[in-house]
Amino acid sequence: MKDSPQDSKEYLQKRAFFDSLLTIYGRKPVLEALEDLSLPVHKLHLADSNRRDQLIARMEQLATERQIEIARWDRKGLSRISKNARQDQGVALDLALPHYGTTEAFLAEQSARKEKTKYELLALDGITNPQNLGMIIRSACAGGMDGIILPRKGCAQIDPLVIKASTGTLFKMRILRCEKLASALTEFQQQGVRICGLSSHAQQTLSDLGGDAPTIFVLGNETRGVSEEVARQCTQLLRIPMHNNVESLNVAVTAALISFRHQR
Amino acid sequence: MKDSPQDSKEYLQKRAFFDSLLTIYGRKPVLEALEDLSLPVHKLHLADSNRRDQLIARMEQLATERQIEIARWDRKGLSRISKNARQDQGVALDLALPHYGTTEAFLAEQSARKEKTKYELLALDGITNPQNLGMIIRSACAGGMDGIILPRKGCAQIDPLVIKASTGTLFKMRILRCEKLASALTEFQQQGVRICGLSSHAQQTLSDLGGDAPTIFVLGNETRGVSEEVARQCTQLLRIPMHNNVESLNVAVTAALISFRHQR
Known part of the structure; x- marks a missing residue:
């Protein structure tokens, strides 16, 4: 026996959660998603290299208000998450979409x-x-x-x-x-x-x-x-x-x- | 009496013909239209300023083969016909579309x-x-x-x-x-x-x-x-x-x- 039924259920739930994650990127889409309270957001990813302008400040504020974890990365780390270094603008967001x-x-x-x-x-x-x-x-x-x-x-x-x-x-x-x-x-x-x-x-x-x-x-x-x-x-x-x-x-x-x- | 019925019919036919004209422009669309023998073409318009490259030569050849009138204009005259000087690339074509x-x-x-x-x-x-x-x-x-x-x-x-x-x-x-x-x-x-x-x-x-x-x-x-x-x-x-x-x-x-x- 590899797993007790409970372990297995836990594992399946965890896996279903990770399968439900959708990572979006780019300043405008990320800000819009953070502003949309109907969207279940999992984590905000920011590159250290970002100039801390109004938009980034607003994202941080929204994340804090919504109790969303903020992860900080160097430029390369962030592009591993966005999988689109050319268009991510130093910003990515994990959505946990139930559908x-x-x-x-x-x-x-x-x-x-x-x-x-x-x-x-x-x-x-x-x-x-x-x-x-x-x-x-x-x-x-x-x-x-x-x-x-x-x-x-x-x-x-x-x-x-x-x-x-x-x-x-x-x-x-x-x-x-x-x-x-x-x-x-x-x-x-x-x-x-x-x-x-x-x-x-x-x-x-x-x-x-x-x-x-x-x-x-x-x-x-x-x-x-x-x-x-x-x-x-x-x-x-x-x-x-x-x-x-x-x-x-x-x-x-x-x-x-x-x-x-x-x-x- | 302004017109005899025949004059009036002629006038209406002429008018219907001019209403059926659609002017397209740009080298690729014009060449494609000239190559499509199912399209009734009325007139090819070329700007004098065009460099006589392969594409222009091909258009002239097709027009000659299809017995289509070629009108030559200065840059300004052509843009009056295309109504889009920025995108006409010195070329316009009148189609006489029956529909x-x-x-x-x-x-x-x-x-x-x-x-x-x-x-x-x-x-x-x-x-x-x-x-x-x-x-x-x-x-x-x-x-x-x-x-x-x-x-x-x-x-x-x-x-x-x-x-x-x-x-x-x-x-x-x-x-x-x-x-x-x-x-x-x-x-x-x-x-x-x-x-x-x-x-x-x-x-x-x-x-x-x-x-x-x-x-x-x-x-x-x-x-x-x-x-x-x-x-x-x-x-x-x-x-x-x-x-x-x-x-x-x-x-x-x-x-x-x-x-x-x-x-x-």
């Missing part, structure tokens, strides 16, 4: 349920444009999707540009992280989840999709579409019928048409 | 019909972001809208950025120009057209909208929404119901949800 987790944790949660629930997720395959990523999150959140699978490989990562384009909805949306999308989808498939790849070449259309099994809609790169490796994990392909021989839609628009399709 | 016209001509065409047809248009009120304008055109074209009303006042104008964001759909979509949107809408209203303003405060939802009268959907500025002056011309207001207390959608996403709403 931010992993596909693994989500699947474990679903298996633990007695009754299967119907859920709908978007999965992003090679979405590299931060503007599009932000708009996808915004549309999916407004349309009531249950989550977005965002792999660490091959997609834009959440940064100030994405947060801005999501107009704050990032903090409400369930974001499920995984390493590689294809591997994560295999696990969903094994649990009986339908994996629908969006493709302009598909026979079946989005509105043909019936039934109420849990479903994942895979959105591919705007130029290349869904990658071959990911397409192999799809249980079906769907297209959105278009007029005037238009070949494709902006990926955030596709996300919206999927997310809002239950409204006639 | 490009005025609200006036469209209304005259509709009155001339014996049977009323049902049509659906988008009208843009204060859409200033070229990226959004291009995406709206793309979505509306793919969704099968019958046209887009684009006022000269208060909206982004069609430029290379918009053409790029529309991914070529601009050349397929019926674009109806007018001076001020509010005045144009008054004329539609007088012909019994429903004018639906999109507003997050509306009681009625988009899916409540029944009937099959001709309809115009008015999209407002992303921050301020539909302007007061234009809202006064609306016969009804509609909202798109949203989850998670999301307040608004990207305007191009809204355009897509309207344009594709006939697909279940």
Whole structure:
């Protein structure tokens, strides 16, 4: 026996907490997040090299008022945290987002349920444009999707540009992280989840999709579409019928048409 | 009697031709348009100050092959044509787009019909972001809208950025120009057209909208929404119901949800 059940539970809770951390950076995004009392902030990171101007003073004041830990680093230490030395402006902030987790944790949660629930997720395959990523999150959140699978490989990562384009909805949306999308989808498939790849070449259309099994809609790169490796994990392909021989839609628009399709 | 009917018809045809002209500028957009044989090009404009490099030589060659008139101007003359001296790079091109016209001509065409047809248009009120304008055109074209009303006042104008964001759909979509949107809408209203303003405060939802009268959907500025002056011309207001207390959608996403709403 490796762990007593309690230890194991503690370990899982700790791990879930670290999985829920999202680090943002840059003076304006960090200040805005500190000012937003609805956001659960974990830790403020400051570089020693920062000139102590009004903005930094305001961040320190807000952190103190909110009883948020402040960590101080040399320039190099801070860039290890922000992972973006060029744009962090000497400032980073860890958010502990309750809706931010992993596909693994989500699947474990679903298996633990007695009754299967119907859920709908978007999965992003090679979405590299931060503007599009932000708009996808915004549309999916407004349309009531249950989550977005965002792999660490091959997609834009959440940064100030994405947060801005999501107009704050990032903090409400369930974001499920995984390493590689294809591997994560295999696990969903094994649990009986339908994996629908969006493709302009598909026979079946989005509105043909019936039934109420849990479903994942895979959105591919705007130029290349869904990658071959990911397409192999799809249980079906769907297209959105278009007029005037238009070949494709902006990926955030596709996300919206999927997310809002239950409204006639 | 001012004109014989024939003169008047000739005059109207000439006028319709000039209303159909769209001037684009910049070396890449102009070269791409010249290379696209499906685009009806009227005239190529070149500044004398251009260095005669490969790109210019290729444009001249294409124009000669396609029997397109080349007009040569001094720098100032060219900027009067491009209306954008900063970005024209000494090159402009008049396209004669069959789908490009005025609200006036469209209304005259509709009155001339014996049977009323049902049509659906988008009208843009204060859409200033070229990226959004291009995406709206793309979505509306793919969704099968019958046209887009684009006022000269208060909206982004069609430029290379918009053409790029529309991914070529601009050349397929019926674009109806007018001076001020509010005045144009008054004329539609007088012909019994429903004018639906999109507003997050509306009681009625988009899916409540029944009937099959001709309809115009008015999209407002992303921050301020539909302007007061234009809202006064609306016969009804509609909202798109949203989850998670999301307040608004990207305007191009809204355009897509309207344009594709006939697909279940």
